[in-house]
Amino acid sequence: xxxMPTHPxxxxxxxxxxxxxxxxxxxxxxxxxxxTRELLAPHGFHAANSLPLIATCRDxxxxxxxxxxxxxxxxxxxMAGLAGMIVLGRTGILAAASHAPIEDGIRRFVLVAxxxxxxxxxxxxxxxxxxxxxxxxxxxxALMALHDELRGDNAPTGDYPxxxxxxxxxxxxxxxxxxxxxxxxxxxxxGLTRIARDVITADTHKVITxxxxxxxxxxxVAVFTGIHINGPGGTEYVEPGSCxxxxxxxxPEIELVLE
Numbered sequence: 001x002x003x004m005p006t007h008p009x010x011x012x013x014x015x016x017x018x019x020x021x022x023x024x025x026x027x028x029x030x031x032x033x034x035x036t037r038e039l040l041a042p043h044g045f046h047a048a049n050s051l052p053l054i055a056t057c058r059d060x061x062x063x064x065x066x067x068x069x070x071x072x073x074x075x076x077x078x079m080a081g082l083a084g085m086i087v088l089g090r091t092g093i094l095a096a097a098s099h100a101p102i103e104d105g106i107r108r109f110v111l112v113a114x115x116x117x118x119x120x121x122x123x124x125x126x127x128x129x130x131x132x133x134x135x136x137x138x139x140x141x142a143l144m145a146l147h148d149e150l151r152g153d154n155a156p157t158g159d160y161p162x163x164x165x166x167x168x169x170x171x172x173x174x175x176x177x178x179x180x181x182x183x184x185x186x187x188x189x190x191g192l193t194r195i196a197r198d199v200i201t202a203d204t205h206k207v208i209t210x211x212x213x214x215x216x217x218x219x220x221v222a223v224f225t226g227i228h229i230n231g232p233g234g235t236e237y238v239e240p241g242s243c244x245x246x247x248x249x250x251x252p253e254i255e256l257v258l259e
Contacts, residue, residue, distance in 0.1 A: 014123035052076035
């Protein structure tokens with residue numbers, strides 16, 4: 001079960017305390033988006049010469065962050081899946097590979113991939129306030145459903161590759177997440193979201209490989225992963241995860257540090 005305060009407060013201060021204790025490196029979402037631009041400008045990236053590849057959750061609560069990214073980087077190629085998983089596969093990635101402009105003989109991509117989680121005004125992780133929706137709402141619903149299945153030992157994880165034709169994206173979560181679980185007790189929802197982030201980060205390296213498959217010009221790919229946090233009153237944060245610039249197989253990977 002997720003830890004809750006012994007005496008829950010009913011003010012946004014409770015959410016702030018939980019945010020800082022659970023996601024200590026979180027920054028406002030606007031600052032995260034601005035940092036992507038500022039970090040990449042010295043490396044020749046700008047909106048007119050780069051294609052954003054955006055893998056946020058399908059939830060409407062991810063729309064504002066997606067819109068901010070597109071305001072900064074231009075219209076993006078939609079890579080979104082439940083929980084921010086990159087689900088479009090090799091065919092979809094190859095489609096995106098030819099959509100980036102070529103400037104100075106280089107194609108440039110900005111890949112942002114983020115699962116998300118909610119924190120309500122009481123500081124309860126997994127709860128979220130949706131405008132006009134009465135009662136308690138939740139996010140990320142897909143990860144919460146998987147968490148419930150794993151807690152009850154109901155997740156069908158043994159038949160790899162598991163594919164539910166009526167629920168393919170949730171089936172992918174059931175496939176990909178359990179092998180990354182640590183020994184011992186099941187992590188809480190925040191911990192499971194971190195694992196989803198790590199799986200997504202591992203997938204970004206595979207995406208880069210496919211993006212280069214049929215290229216005749218150098219391909220530079222900037223990657224930003226992390227966790228998107230939906231707070232009370234429409235507040236949004238991002239805790240950065242793995243952020244790096246890959247300029248080629250023969251070039252050292254450049255770490256991008258968000259302050």
